[in-house]
Amino acid sequence: MTATTNLAIQPISQLARAIKAGELSPVELTECMLARVKALNPTLKAFNTVTAEQALTQARAAEQEINSGNYRGPLHGIPVGLKDLLQTKGTRTTVSSKILKDWVPDSNATVVDKLEAAGAISLGKLNMTEFALSGYHPDLEVPVNPWNPDHWPGVSSSGSGVATAARLCCAT
Secondary structure (H helix, E strand, C coil), rough: CCCCCHHHHHCCCHHHHHCCCCCHHHHHHHHHHHHHHHHHHHHCCCEEEEEEHHHHHHHHCCCCCHHHCCCCCCCCCEEEEEEEECCEEEEECCCCCCCCCCCCCCCCCHHHHHHHHCCEEEEEEEECCCCHCCCCCCCCCCCCCCCCCCCCCCCCCCCHHHHCCCCCCCCC
């Protein structure tokens, strides 16, 4: 598996099997997803923060662990997007609000800790409605439905939906 499009359309179960078997590198998969984010996110606005360097560092660590025989399970080496509602230590968490535009938490949400323990690779934070409430604030970027830009992708998890539909990450 080397073609970017081919990797992007594979289900997590198939990607996980390929990673476990050494047929697919977590670095290769992460680079594929980051390339898609770089190409498509300026139009789709699924991510409000992309953590490319952190993701590549995590991917290299995952690859080294797996190659050393320490496979953690089906999320090990899989790139994911995190809803901006989730606290992420050292990474800006805005909850899509201008009030928190520069907030960098000093701890993770429990689900982020669990994803990290499973070896998942975070590509960054996904757009959402302000404080996960309905409707978008006029000052915020609204994610764009990749299948039909005339149709709204939803509210609170709109960035997650767009990222999944456009295959910018393997899961959200």
